[in-house]
Amino acid sequence: MKIYFSGSIRGGQQDTNLYAELIQELKQYGTVLTEHIGSKTIDTTISDKEIHDRDVKWVKESDIVIAEVTVPSLGVGYEIGRAIDMNKPIICLYRVLNGKTTSAMIRGCSDLQCFEYSNVAEAKEILKKQLKTT
Template sequence: MKIYLASSITQASKALKPVIDELKEKVRAEFELLDFFGLGPGEAKAVFQHNIQQMHNADLVLAECSQPSLGVGFEIGYALSINKPVLAVALSDVSVSRMITGNPHPKYKFQRYQTVDEVITAIKNFKV
């Protein structure tokens, strides 16, 4: 399964960065993690176009929502607009926008987690 990971990059807290790194590592070990442009070089338009194409290539968009991010919110909405399934996850002890937690789209699920292994299990169990 090809997975596009949407996550806060520019505003990710020091506490969240290792969680996102572990998530990437464990997703790569179990699935095909599609590359995305984050803070590396590249013009904003090229980064946008690349990441949009990767969402089209994905079988699933995994959205890590523990840190508020306009980019992640956009990616969730865009993925659903092109009929891609979206699994949105957030650490169990953080506040998440009700626009994320209350989305009723049939190809969308929001789930909280305490460990990254719980996210991997959620991916394996995700049904559209």
């Protein structure tokens, strides 16, 4: 299975370590096309267009999209929208922080499976359960 993992990069990298742990978990279910999301280093050698085209290609190639949507990100929202148009299965994970939850546009979309979690162990359990049924 090819997995496209999406998480905020330019919108804020405070969850990079969490992304790395989730990516490591996802590797037991298939190939994660976007392992770089778990890195604190942003590749500045490629243009915005190259990033866009590469990532859209990966979304097309993927069998499933997993998005961590706690940190708001235009890019993640864009990727989710494109994946919906491509009829990809999409799982969104989010935490409630300081009383703030994720967008109603995400949680209210019937094309997505959205799951709230409190810690990485809980997120891994959600992924385990969902990926066994996908």
